Amino acid sequence: MQDRRRTLNIFSDRSPLVPWLFLAPFLLFFIFFMVYPMIQGLYISFTNYTLLSEKVSTVGLRNYLNLLRPGDLFLISLGNTFKYVGLAVPVLLGCGLLFAIIVNAPIKGRMFFRTALSAPFVINVASIALLWTWILDREIGMINYYFMKLGLPKQEWIYHPFSAMMVIVMVSLWGRLGSVMLPFLAGLQDIPQEYYEAAIIDGASKWNLFRYITLPLLKPILLFVGVSQLVAGFQIFGEVTMITGGGPGYSTRVAMQHLYEVGFSWFRLGEASAMSWILFLIIMFFTIIQFRYLSGRVEY
Amino acid sequence: MRRVLSVLLVVLLTMLPIVVYGKTVIDFWNLFTGPDGKIMENMVKEFNASQDEIEVRMQILPWGDPYYNKLLLSIQTGTPPDVAICHDWNLPIFAKYDRLFPMSPKTLEKGGVMKGDFMEYPLTAGKYKGVTYGLPLDVHPYALYYNVDHLKAAGIDPNKVVLNKDNLIDAAKKLLVKDDKGQVVRWGFMPTMHGGIWREWYTLLHQFGGTYLTKDQTKAAFNSEAGVRALQFFVDLQNEGLIPPTMTDAATPFRTGKCSMTIAGTWMIPGFEEQKDLNFAITVFPQIGHKKAAWSASHLLVLPKKKTREKLEAATKFIEWLTANQIEWSAKAGHCPTRKSVINSDAFKKLTKQQAFVAELNYLVWQPHVEQAMSIESRSGQELNAVYNKQKTVVQALKDLETFVNDILTRPIGEVGK
Numbered sequence: 207m208q209d210r211r212r213t214l215n216i217f218s219d220r221s222p223l224v225p226w227l228f229l230a231p232f233l234l235f236f237i238f239f240m241v242y243p244m245i246q247g248l249y250i251s252f253t254n255y256t257l258l259s260e261k262v263s264t265v266g267l268r269n270y271l272n273l274l275r276p277g278d279l280f281l282i283s284l285g286n287t288f289k290y291v292g293l294a295v296p297v298l299l300g301c302g303l304l305f306a307i308i309v310n311a312p313i314k315g316r317m318f319f320r321t322a323l324s325a326p327f328v329i330n331v332a333s334i335a336l337l338w339t340w341i342l343d344r345e346i347g348m349i350n351y352y353f354m355k356l357g358l359p360k361q362e363w364i365y366h367p368f369s370a371m372m373v374i375v376m377v378s379l380w381g382r383l384g385s386v387m388l389p390f391l392a393g394l395q396d397i398p399q400e401y402y403e404a405a406i407i408d409g410a411s412k413w414n415l416f417r418y419i420t421l422p423l424l425k426p427i428l429l430f431v432g433v434s435q436l437v438a439g440f441q442i443f444g445e446v447t448m449i450t451g452g453g454p455g456y457s458t459r460v461a462m463q464h465l466y467e468v469g470f471s472w473f474r475l476g477e478a479s480a481m482s483w484i485l486f487l488i489i490m491f492f493t494i495i496q497f498r499y500l501s502g503r504v505e506y
Numbered sequence: 507m508r509r510v511l512s513v514l515l516v517v518l519l520t521m522l523p524i525v526v527y528g529k530t531v532i533d534f535w536n537l538f539t540g541p542d543g544k545i546m547e548n549m550v551k552e553f554n555a556s557q558d559e560i561e562v563r564m565q566i567l568p569w570g571d572p573y574y575n576k577l578l579l580s581i582q583t584g585t586p587p588d589v590a591i592c593h594d595w596n597l598p599i600f601a602k603y604d605r606l607f608p609m610s611p612k613t614l615e616k617g618g619v620m621k622g623d624f625m626e627y628p629l630t631a632g633k634y635k636g637v638t639y640g641l642p643l644d645v646h647p648y649a650l651y652y653n654v655d656h657l658k659a660a661g662i663d664p665n666k667v668v669l670n671k672d673n674l675i676d677a678a679k680k681l682l683v684k685d686d687k688g689q690v691v692r693w694g695f696m697p698t699m700h701g702g703i704w705r706e707w708y709t710l711l712h713q714f715g716g717t718y719l720t721k722d723q724t725k726a727a728f729n730s731e732a733g734v735r736a737l738q739f740f741v742d743l744q745n746e747g748l749i750p751p752t753m754t755d756a757a758t759p760f761r762t763g764k765c766s767m768t769i770a771g772t773w774m775i776p777g778f779e780e781q782k783d784l785n786f787a788i789t790v791f792p793q794i795g796h797k798k799a800a801w802s803a804s805h806l807l808v809l810p811k812k813k814t815r816e817k818l819e820a821a822t823k824f825i826e827w828l829t830a831n832q833i834e835w836s837a838k839a840g841h842c843p844t845r846k847s848v849i850n851s852d853a854f855k856k857l858t859k860q861q862a863f864v865a866e867l868n869y870l871v872w873q874p875h876v877e878q879a880m881s882i883e884s885r886s887g888q889e890l891n892a893v894y895n896k897q898k899t900v901v902q903a904l905k906d907l908e909t910f911v912n913d914i915l916t917r918p919i920g921e922v923g924k
Contacts, residue, residue: 256920257578258603268922277909279885344754345693345764357687365752367897451701454753455892471571472881473578473599473919 244486251479258473269480280481282456283464286371290460291439294375298435299428301379302386307420309387310394320391327384334381335448339364342373342449367457370450374458378445382438386431393427394420429500433493440489461485529561530820533587535580536805537573538566541776542839549834553827560820562589574599577810581605586810588821592640594631594804594872595879599919601634602877607809607818609638617822620830620845625867628844631804634875640806641825644832644841646772647802647870648705649862650792654785656681656692656766667789671739674767674792678748681766693765695749696756699774703740703753703894704887705801706769710736712871713795718882719874719915726911729904732795737893737900739794744894753894760786771803772863775840788862802870805841836860842867878914885910 226233251269255262273280309320326334341348342363350360364370401419410418421428443462446452452459461481469478538546543566550564565587567573574596580586581600592600600606607613609632614621621629624641632640650667657664660680667677674695681694697706711718716732719725743749757774759765761781769791778786791800807825809818828835832843833853842863843849849864873879889907892898898906917923 254920254922257575257582258599258605258919261920265922272922275913277906277913343758344750344752345759346762354685354689354691360689362752365754365895367895453701453888453891454895455897456888457897459888466571467884468881470575471884472878476922 247479248483250475251483253476255475256473257475265476269476270484272477273480273484279456279459279464280461283452283459283461284484286457286459287440287442287461289371290374290442290458291436293371294378294442295432295435295439297375298379298382298386298439299432302383302431303390303424305383306387306390306394307416310391324384324388326381327388329381331381331444332448334377335445338373338377339449364450365454367454370454370458374442374445374449377449378442381445382435386435389427389431390424393424397423425500429496432496432500436492436496437489440485440492529559530817532560532562532589532817532820532824534562534564534589534824535573535577535587536564536566536591537569538591539569540773542773542835545835545838549828549831552831552834553824556827560823562824578605581810584813586812588809588812588817589824590808590810591643592806592808594640594642594806595875595883597632597640597806597808598634598875598877598879600808600810601637601639602918605811606639607811607815609641609809609822613809613818614822616819617824617826619822619826623845623847624829625844625846625849627867627870628804631872632806632808640808641829642804642844643807643829644772644835644839645802645804645844645863645867645870646841647800647863647866648699648709648769648771648791649800649866650767650789651760651770651774651778651786652767652789653760653763653765654787656763660766664787669790669792671792671794674794675743675746675748677767678743682748690747690750692763693750693759695743695767696754696759696765697740697743697749697769698753698894699756699768699770701753701755702887703890704883705771707736707740707890708873708886709791709799709801709871710739710794712799713793713797715795715797719876719911723874723876724915726908726915729908733904734900735795737890737904740894741900751896753891772840772842772860775859776838788859790862790865798866798869799871800866800869802866802872804844804872876915877919878917881914882911 252266253262253264272278305323309316309323313319340346342350344350344360344362344365347363349363353360362369364373397420401423402415405415405419441462442460443466446458446460447463447466450458452463462485465478465481465485468474468481534550536543536546546566547564550562554561567576577586577590577592578600609619611621619641621641628642628645629638631642631645632638652664652667654664657667657677660677662677662680667673678694681692682690683692685691697703699705708718711728711733714732714735716728716730716736718728720727740749744751756765756768757770757777760768760770761778761784763784775788778784790798807828809821829845830847832841832845832848833851835841836843836848836854837857837860840860842860843854848854854860874882876882886907889898889903893900893903913923
């Protein structure tokens, strides 16, 4: 009887084991499917491992140095990824916040706009990409069809290096707006109305309300959305692969796409692992910076 | 006790089919995710019904990289299928690293495979360093597709079409339709099937007497007069406004009548035939250079390496049946047969569209059969694409590509170089 009570005690809410029991299902998956493969990937990045032979030997930094070979596409792809992140993330955050404020205001058809703006978020990337490929095709696309009807010249859209990148940014903005707008909207609704009322009595302008109340109180949301969008931005893959295939030439080829191809199509897993670790360090670096500038207590 | 008995009963019941059947079960993997998957599924059903010794279980895996990665992993872990499809360009990876059973005359004999019935050149697709590792289920070359109605309307005799450079350019001019503002509403010719000109350029390279690699396959050989002339051909057409200014896929424009001639592979036949009001025909790849040549690939049937050889006999029997019945594969999936008995059959001769591919059988060119084939193809496509989109000059692109190819050839997969 005594023993039984003791074993049951493990499940009492004071037992130190309880939180771990709740965390266990996630942690097990996390360790086996995230942590272990990551460490294995780090090891592979220093070897000549392939799926083709059992012989594996370490090769030092060679895989990393190979990425710097003249004409290697990794640096070009990485450059394109930075270009994409630099363009897409600020635009995405800005539009997300703007639309959150708009649909938070008491406007007519508010529910409709809320749903409409966040709807693309639930569509699969592949479907989004296919949809836009058809709309933007040079010869058979819908937009060029109406351009022709209006007597305007056909546009290149995804076939010109500059506009191709813009299309990728635009499509990912369209597809991801919901995932940015919704947290902002939730954050806005969490801000107590009294602050605004008090400030208005003190004669604050609309801009000041935004600058000194809304923005500081949204900081935790901004951090969350900023970090998650930055990580997602560096890992952009679906839109590029399906809409431009990295083209024209390799002007929209991004790091994830190159990494995938080198690893799974060319079977050079060592080099691909090296790339993924470089990408990991870059994302880590920017995430730390964001944390440094945006974290800190929010005083209500 | 009761529980034990019921468990035993369940186990016995599940084993029953295996015991009663007594059939050899063969696993067959392929990557036919398009309509061709259904056709192959039917053929497998027919094979299973045709005899009672062998039961083929077919599995379709996603085309391209996912398929090849899964196939490699299955061999690595000792659980591969007994028969698999492999593109000829990926054969070197499997063959070099000893991932396949060689198809020795003795192995083929067991299943009664009539190797002598295969056309000679298609057989070379399945060879690596002189050893046969795969038999061609088909070959699928490129040829010229044209819209018969458009040609008739433009006063071109569809029976005497574009077989050389002058004819092609002349037809491209006649078939081009512009609106009153000078905008193109229909292209006479679009050489950009699947959004690229890699296979088209590769064909012309050989037509001008060049090759992609040196004979010993250790260096790039395309940065030659032939390579430049082949690429310049497309640039010239573009400068004359006869083909689109940027790389856009030709498939849908051809299907919907916004393009009159294009170059495509055998596999486009079923899709185009589905299209109402599209009256099309096929003729051999136009001869632009001084030689005939046409790009081609092949779906090879291979025997992934396993610990035991016990199912090899059944596997080769299946391969024999499948290739002997290519007519169904050709009629419905469009691909060109490789066996003399099929090509010479009356049933095949009725398939008028497929005849153009048979006419090319003597001068097909395979992509380089080296283990770096995928990286070479991918990078070539990008460099050619860059020229087509005017981001690079012909000379610059070929030089950049040469640097890449020469570097990657010194580094087989798994070797990182110095």
